[in-house]
Amino acid sequence: MDFELKTLSPTMITGLTADALLVLVPDAFVPAKSDPLSVLVASAERLGDLEPGVGKTLVCYRAPGFKATRVVLVRAGSGSPASVRKAVTAAMALVKVPSVRKLGLVLNLLPGDGRAVRAAMHACADATYVYTTTKPSAKARALQRITVGVDKMAAVQRDFDIGKAQITGVEFAKEWANRPANHATPSMLAEAAKKLGRHPKIKTEVLGPKQVEALAMGAFLAVARGSVEPLRFIVMHYAGGAKGAAPVVLVGKGITFDTGGISIKPAAEMDEMKFDMGGAASVLGTFAALAELQPGVNVVGVIPACENMPDGQAVKPGDVVTSMSGQTIEILNTDAEGRLILCDALTYAARLKPHSVVDIATLTGACVIALGGVRSGLFSSRDDLAVALHNAGETALDPCWRMPLDDEYAEGLKSNFADMGNVAGRAGGAITAAKFLQKFATDLPWAHLDIAGTAWKSGTAKGSTGRPVPLLLQYVLDVAASPQSGAPNVAKSVRTKR
Ligand code: BES
Ligand code: MN
Ligand code: ZN
Numbered sequence: 001m002d003f004e005l006k007t008l009s010p011t012m013i014t015g016l017t018a019d020a021l022l023v024l025v026p027d028a029f030v031p032a033k034s035d036p037l038s039v040l041v042a043s044a045e046r047l048g049d050l051e052p053g054v055g056k057t058l059v060c061y062r063a064p065g066f067k068a069t070r071v072v073l074v075r076a077g078s079g080s081p082a083s084v085r086k087a088v089t090a091a092m093a094l095v096k097v098p099s100v101r102k103l104g105l106v107l108n109l110l111p112g113d114g115r116a117v118r119a120a121m122h123a124c125a126d127a128t129y130v131y132t133t134t135k136p137s138a139k140a141r142a143l144q145r146i147t148v149g150v151d152k153m154a155a156v157q158r159d160f161d162i163g164k165a166q167i168t169g170v171e172f173a174k175e176w177a178n179r180p181a182n183h184a185t186p187s188m189l190a191e192a193a194k195k196l197g198r199h200p201k202i203k204t205e206v207l208g209p210k211q212v213e214a215l216a217m218g219a220f221l222a223v224a225r226g227s228v229e230p231l232r233f234i235v236m237h238y239a240g241g242a243k244g245a246a247p248v249v250l251v252g253k254g255i256t257f258d259t260g261g262i263s264i265k266p267a268a269e270m271d272e273m274k275f276d277m278g279g280a281a282s283v284l285g286t287f288a289a290l291a292e293l294q295p296g297v298n299v300v301g302v303i304p305a306c307e308n309m310p311d312g313q314a315v316k317p318g319d320v321v322t323s324m325s326g327q328t329i330e331i332l333n334t335d336a337e338g339r340l341i342l343c344d345a346l347t348y349a350a351r352l353k354p355h356s357v358v359d360i361a362t363l364t365g366a367c368v369i370a371l372g373g374v375r376s377g378l379f380s381s382r383d384d385l386a387v388a389l390h391n392a393g394e395t396a397l398d399p400c401w402r403m404p405l406d407d408e409y410a411e412g413l414k415s416n417f418a419d420m421g422n423v424a425g426r427a428g429g430a431i432t433a434a435k436f437l438q439k440f441a442t443d444l445p446w447a448h449l450d451i452a453g454t455a456w457k458s459g460t461a462k463g464s465t466g467r468p469v470p471l472l473l474q475y476v477l478d479v480a481a482s483p484q485s486g487a488p489n490v491a492k493s494v495r496t497k498r
Contacts, residue, residue, distance in 0.1 A: 008149035021068040026079040036065025055090035081119040092127035114159030121163035170466030173285030177464035181257035186305035207233040217344035224306035226314030231306035246355035247298035253361035254280030254305030261334030278455030279360035297480035304341040330418035366429025367450040377450035379434040396470035
């Protein structure tokens with residue numbers, strides 16, 4: 001799908017040849033002029049055919065004065081990014097037909113917020129995305145070319161570029177998360193990372209079982225034991241910033257399938273545990289976006305990838321393992337495997353002398369109960385980093401919500417046989433999981449995003465959302481623009497004890 005940005009005058013709007021023109025009409029629009037678009041909107045409003053309310057649509061065929069086959073008017077409320085996204089999503093449902101291959105997205109009537117341009121592009125891509133890798137019979141996306149029309153192209157060029165890169169990243173993440181586990185093994189994820197490593201600014205290293213053993217990642221190794229698929233520890237370096245500048249480190253949970261292990265999960269909906277590498281997919285997707293946008297910042301992606309399977313060799317409830325940090329862990333529930341692979345990855349991340357470390361994980365069912373599918377769970381012992389990530393989520397319309405990390409929540413992790421257990425009780429499960437991770441992030445400017453509720457959708461719309469690529473990309477861009485943004489190395493004084 002090809003996006004192009006164009007400055008469109010009123011006469012150019014009518015002259016645009018397209019299978020459909022999607023015109024966003026904000027509430028504040030006053031159709032004063034006598035150009036065909038104003039006349040069309042005015043008549044539609046007068047006849048009551050274009051009702052007020054974000055996402056209300058009217059399809060017009062052979063609209064007088066227009067070259068385009070269809071003109072779709074859609075109400076865009078205040079023209080805010082959120083209402084624009086809602087409006088475009090509604091309108092796209094009407095033009096998602098094989099005969100619409102070339103689309104004009106007319107944003108001229110909007111207030112001119114660059115973020116609305118990004119929101120419109122995102123909604124356009126989201127509505128037309130089709131997964132085909134293991135479903136060749138699925139009709140590939142019909143939409144080929146989208147002309148984004150605005151008043152002044154120069155004012156929104158940067159947002160347009162970010163929008164395009166974000167779509168690349170989101171679709172990359174969707175592709176990998178949607179693939180079933182037999183088409184997205186740890187080795188295949190590593191190959192995808194290596195392919196990204198062909199970019200001149202990206203270098204990919206892949207470690208196998210022997211090297212991971214040499215690093216003494218006892219917790220990660222314990223999870224991988226039950227599978228015949230060999231684990232992979234993937235490290236990607238994006239060098240966009242000054243040599244030696246502290247990198248943003250993104251750590252993605254890469255469980256390519258989570259059966260629960262010996263603490264096996266029930267059969268119903270277990271297929272959805274192919275999405276348990278959604279964190280890893282979001283890191284890969286963010287790198288795909290970085291390759292395109294090439295911001296001036298250093299970023300390292302770290303992905304521990306393996307399957308969690310039951311087997312004669314599998315780790316057993318009660319087994320005690322030694323993590324890379326030296327801390328011992330009693331594995332009371334083998335289904336709490338995400339934190340086991342992440343804890344060693346966090347210890348590894350500390351070696352990179354990071355600007356900040358953000359882990360992204362489909363970590364707990366409890367987070368789905370707490371926040372549903374709207375906001376990801378955000379945990380951080382650092383206020384500055386939490387604020388930076390929260391704001392990035394708001395900007396990118398990929399929101400998260402901060403959760404507490406009081407030390408009392410760690411009580412349940414105590415063990416008689418190891419430095420800690422890997423589970424506490426059922427209460428506050430998303431928080432106790434975060435408290436576990438925090439024990440491996442001491443002295444690190446660390447944050448954790450629990451994306452269990454936001455990374456994919458269930459039911460008839462089953463599939464990856466590509467989240468939180470928009471949030472991560474925005475955060476990285478914010479750091480590039482001002483390294484103080486959630487720059488814990490600079491702002492040590494803001495450190496809080498939680
Ligand atoms: N991958 C799951 C978390 C999950 C569950 C995500 C459901 C999305 C939907 C994770 O590995 C897991 O199994 N967590 C357990 C932890 C428990 C054993 C403490 C959970 O949430 O039930
Ligand atoms: Mn699990
Ligand atoms: Zn899991």
